[in-house]
Amino acid sequence: MGRNSLKIGGVDSKSLAERYGTPVYVTDLGRVADRFEEAKAALTARYPDVLMAFAYKSNSTLQVVRALAGRGAGATIVSVAGVELARRAGVAPRDMVFDGPSKSKEELAAAITAGVGMINAESVQEARDVDALCRSLGVREVRIGFRVNFDIRAETHAGLATGGREHKFGVARSEVVQFCRREAQKLRSARVAGLHSHVGSQIADPEVFRRETEEMVSLAVELREYGTEVAELNLGGGLGFPYRKADKELSIGDYAEATAGSFARSRWSGRARLVFELGRWIVADSTVLLTRVNYVKPAGRVRWALVDAGMNDFIRPALYGAYHEIVPAWTSSAGRSAGRYDVAGPVCESTDVFGRGRRLGVRLSQGDLLAILDAGAYGSSMSSTYNMRPLTAVATVEDGKSALAAPRGASSE
Ligand code: LLP
Numbered sequence: 096m097g098r099n100s101l102k103i104g105g106v107d108s109k110s111l112a113e114r115y116g117t118p119v120y121v122t123d124l125g126r127v128a129d130r131f132e133e134a135k136a137a138l139t140a141r142y143p144d145v146l147m148a149f150a151y152k153s154n155s156t157l158q159v160v161r162a163l164a165g166r167g168a169g170a171t172i173v174s175v176a177g178v179e180l181a182r183r184a185g186v187a188p189r190d191m192v193f194d195g196p197s198k199s200k201e202e203l204a205a206a207i208t209a210g211v212g213m214i215n216a217e218s219v220q221e222a223r224d225v226d227a228l229c230r231s232l233g234v235r236e237v238r239i240g241f242r243v244n245f246d247i248r249a250e251t252h253a254g255l256a257t258g259g260r261e262h263k264f265g266v267a268r269s270e271v272v273q274f275c276r277r278e279a280q281k282l283r284s285a286r287v288a289g290l291h292s293h294v295g296s297q298i299a300d301p302e303v304f305r306r307e308t309e310e311m312v313s314l315a316v317e318l319r320e321y322g323t324e325v326a327e328l329n330l331g332g333g334l335g336f337p338y339r340k341a342d343k344e345l346s347i348g349d350y351a352e353a354t355a356g357s358f359a360r361s362r363w364s365g366r367a368r369l370v371f372e373l374g375r376w377i378v379a380d381s382t383v384l385l386t387r388v389n390y391v392k393p394a395g396r397v398r399w400a401l402v403d404a405g406m407n408d409f410i411r412p413a414l415y416g417a418y419h420e421i422v423p424a425w426t427s428s429a430g431r432s433a434g435r436y437d438v439a440g441p442v443c444e445s446t447d448v449f450g451r452g453r454r455l456g457v458r459l460s461q462g463d464l465l466a467i468l469d470a471g472a473y474g475s476s477m478s479s480t481y482n483m484r485p486l487t488a489v490a491t492v493e494d495g496k497s498a499l500a501a502p503r504g505a506s507s508e
Pocket residue numbers: 150153171194255293295296297331332333334372373374375376411415472473
C-alpha cells in the first residue's frame with residue numbers, strides 16, 4: 096500500500112498521475128478564484144475604481160484566465176497571442192493592457208486594431224509610432240500610457256528587478272514631462288491617458304509600493320499643467336510570494352494599503368482608475384508540478400532522486416536559483432527515512448536540479464511521485480521543448496473533479 100497520497104483540490108495525486116501521465120501541472124481553480132477575490136476585496140476596500148488586469152505571462156492556461164475573466168479580471172498581455180487568449184477568455188478589449196519594452200510595429204498594429212484599452216509605451220518614439228500607425232490604419236483614437244522609470248530599486252533577485260534607471264524598462268520621468276509639454280497635444284490619434292510603473296517582481300517591501308504610488312500621483316498632478324489628463328494609474332504587479340516558510344511576506348492587506356490606500360489619501364483629485372497587474376500572487380500556490388521518480392541513484396555523498404520533470408518543464412530553480420518546496424505525493428513503500436535527496440531532472444544540464452539536500456521524510460523508490468509546490472506562477476507559462484521534450488501537460492481540478500487543460504505537447508493557451 097502506498098503512502099502520502101497527496102490531495103490536490105480534493106483529488107488524489109496518484110489517480111491524477113495515472114490519468115494524465117507525468118510530469119503534469121495540476122491547478123486548483125478554486126484556489127485561483129479565492130486569491131483573486133481576496134486581492135480584489137483588499138484593493139477595492141481602499142479605493143473603489145480598480146481594474147485587476149491579471150498578468151497573463153505568469154499563467155496563460157486558458158481555464159485559469161477564463162476563470163479570472165469570469166470574475167471581472169482584465170488582462171495584461173505582452174504579445175499578439177496574449178490578446179487572442181484574453182479574447183477567448185472573455186475579456187473586453189477595453190480591459191486589456193498591452194505592455195512590453197520592445198514592441199514591433201506588427202504587434203502595435205495588432206493591438207490597435209483589436210481595440211486594446213491601453214498601450215503602455217516604453218519610449219517616446221513608441222508613442223509617436225502608435226500615433227502614426229493609427230493614421231495608416233484609419234483608427235481615430237487610441238489610449239496610450241507611459242511606463243515611467245522612477246529609478247526605484249527594489250530588493251529582489253537581480254533577474255527580477257526592472258525599476259532602476261539603467262534598466263531597459265520605461266521612460267525617464269523627465270522625458271515624459273517634456274513629451275507631454277511639447278508633443279502630446281500635437282498627436283492626432285494617440286491620447287496620453289495613463290501612467291504605468293512596474294518596478295520588479297517578488298517584492299515584499301511595502302515602502303517600494305508606497306513610493307511608486309506617490310511618484311505616480313506627483314507626476315500625474317504635474318502633467319495636468321500641460322493638458323494631459325491621466326485617467327488611469329497602473330501600479331504594475333510584483334507582490335512577492337513566500338516560497339519558503341521563513342520568507343518575509345507582505346500581506347495583501349498591507350500591499351493594498353501601500354498602493355490603493357496611499358492613492359486614496361493622496362492629493363489627487365478627480366476620477367482615475369487604478370490598474371493592477373498582479374500575476375504571481377494570484378496563482379503561485381494554486382498549482383503543483385507532479386513528477387515521477389525514474390531512478391534513485393547514490394553518487395558519492397549525494398543521493399539523487401532523478402525525476403521525469405526537467406528544467407524545460409519548470410525553469411525557475413535553474414534560472415533564478417528559486418526555492419520550491421518538494422513533498423512526496425505518493426510512495427510505493429511505507430518506509431520512512433531521515434535521509435536527504437537531491438532532486439533533479441532528465442535534461443542534459445547540471446543546472447537541471449529542483450532542490451538539493453531535501454529531507455522528504457520517506458524512502459523513495461522507482462515510480463514514486465513527488466510534488467513540486469507553488470508552481471502556478473511562471474511554471475507552465477515558461478515551459479519549453481528544450482532537449483526536444485514535449486511541452487508539459489496541464490490539468491485542472493475543481494469541485495473534486497479533474498480535467499485536462501493542455502495535453503502533453505500542446506501549448507496550454
Ligand atoms: N507587469 C509587468 C510590466 C511585468 O513585467 C510583470 C512581470 C508583471 C506585471 C507581473 O508581475 P508579478 O505580479 O507576477 O510579479 N519569470 C520570473 C518573473 C518575471 C516577471 C516578469 N514581469 C519568475 O519566475 O520569477
